[in-house]
Amino acid sequence: MRASRLLTILMLLQTRGRMSAPALAEELEVSIRTLYRDIDQLSASGVPVYAERGRAGGFQLLDGWRTRLTGLTAAEAQAMFLAGLPGPAAQLGLGDAMAAAQLKLLAALPADWQADARRVSSRFHLDPVGWYRSAAPTDHLPAVAEAVWGERRLRIRYDSWRGIVEREIDPLGLVLKAGDWYLAALVGKDPRTYRLSNVVELTVLDQHFVRPADFTLAQYWTASTRRFEAEIQRDSAVLRLSPRGLMLLRNFGLTPAEPASAPEADGWTRITLSIETIDSAVQELLRLGAEAEVVEPPALRERMAEAAGRLAALYGTVSAQA
Structure with missing residues (x-):
C-alpha cells in the first residue's frame, strides 16, 4: 500500500509540478504527518524532492528530473481501453488519434495482458444517446474543442429561449451529457453553459484569453446542474x-x-x-x-x-x- 502511495506522489509531482502538503495529503487521503513520512522515504530512496517554504511553497522535483517508471497494472490498462470512447472521440476529431494511442498502449503491454485489454472493447460499449432519439448536431464541435484547447476567444450567434443573441465568450470546457454536447464558457467574469446544438454561427477569434486558475470543469458542471434543477423544479x-x-x-x-x-x-x-x-x-x-x-x-x-x-x-x- 505504501509503495503504491509513494509512486502516486512521484507521478503527481512529475505531472503537476509543485504541490502543497495539504493538497498532496488530500489527494492521497492521508494525514499531513503520513505525507511527511512518505516524502522522507522518497528522499531516502534517491528521488530529488525538495520543499519550498512560504504561501506559494510546497514540494517539487528537481528541475529536469523525470522517472522512467511508467508501468501500468492489468486493471489500469483495461480502464484505459474502457475510457477510450469511439463515438465522442470521433465527434471531437480525435478518432484516429485515439485508435493510434490505443494501438501503442497495446503494443507496450505484456503479452498476457493484451488479450484482456482487447476484451474490454468487445464486451463493454457506451451509447450515451437516450432511447428514441438521435444525437444532436455537432457541426461546430471540432472548432470549439480546438478553441478550448488553445484558449482562443469565440464569437457565437446563439438560439436562446429569448431569441437569437450574439456573444463573445471564453471557452473553458466541453461536457457530453445524455448525447448532447455543452460548452462551459466565460462571459465577462461569469461562467455560463451553452448547448452546442443551439449555436447558429461560430467564429474563432485571434484573441487569446487567460483561463482562470481556480476553474475546475467537473466542479462547475456539478454545481451548475444542481442549481439548474433546483431552480427549474420548484x-x-x-x-x-x-x-x-x-x-x-x-x-x-x-x-x-x-x-x-x-x-x-x-x-x-x-x-x-x-x-x-x-x-x-x-x-x-x-x-x-x-x-x-x-x-x-x-x-x-x-x-x-x-x-x-x-x-x-x-x-x-x-x-x-x-
Whole structure:
C-alpha cells in the first residue's frame, strides 16, 4: 500500500509540478504527518524532492528530473481501453488519434495482458444517446474543442429561449451529457453553459484569453446542474400510479421527490413528483396514459382532464369518419 502511495506522489509531482502538503495529503487521503513520512522515504530512496517554504511553497522535483517508471497494472490498462470512447472521440476529431494511442498502449503491454485489454472493447460499449432519439448536431464541435484547447476567444450567434443573441465568450470546457454536447464558457467574469446544438454561427477569434486558475470543469458542471434543477423544479404534483405506471415512470427516467407510499387496496401507489411548470408536467404525464392519475395540484388535474378530453374528441372524430 505504501509503495503504491509513494509512486502516486512521484507521478503527481512529475505531472503537476509543485504541490502543497495539504493538497498532496488530500489527494492521497492521508494525514499531513503520513505525507511527511512518505516524502522522507522518497528522499531516502534517491528521488530529488525538495520543499519550498512560504504561501506559494510546497514540494517539487528537481528541475529536469523525470522517472522512467511508467508501468501500468492489468486493471489500469483495461480502464484505459474502457475510457477510450469511439463515438465522442470521433465527434471531437480525435478518432484516429485515439485508435493510434490505443494501438501503442497495446503494443507496450505484456503479452498476457493484451488479450484482456482487447476484451474490454468487445464486451463493454457506451451509447450515451437516450432511447428514441438521435444525437444532436455537432457541426461546430471540432472548432470549439480546438478553441478550448488553445484558449482562443469565440464569437457565437446563439438560439436562446429569448431569441437569437450574439456573444463573445471564453471557452473553458466541453461536457457530453445524455448525447448532447455543452460548452462551459466565460462571459465577462461569469461562467455560463451553452448547448452546442443551439449555436447558429461560430467564429474563432485571434484573441487569446487567460483561463482562470481556480476553474475546475467537473466542479462547475456539478454545481451548475444542481442549481439548474433546483431552480427549474420548484413545484410538485401528487400522482396515483398503477403497477405498470410505476414501471413506465422508471423507464422514462422520472424520479419521485419522495419515496413511494405503500400500495393502496387497488394496487395503485401514491408518489410525489417534482415538476417545472403545469404545461411541462402535462406533456410529461401524458406519456403515462391511463396508468397515472393526478391528485394534486387542482390546476394540473384540470389541465390533464382538458388534454384527455381533446384527445378523446380527436380520436372519436377519426373513428366516426372511418
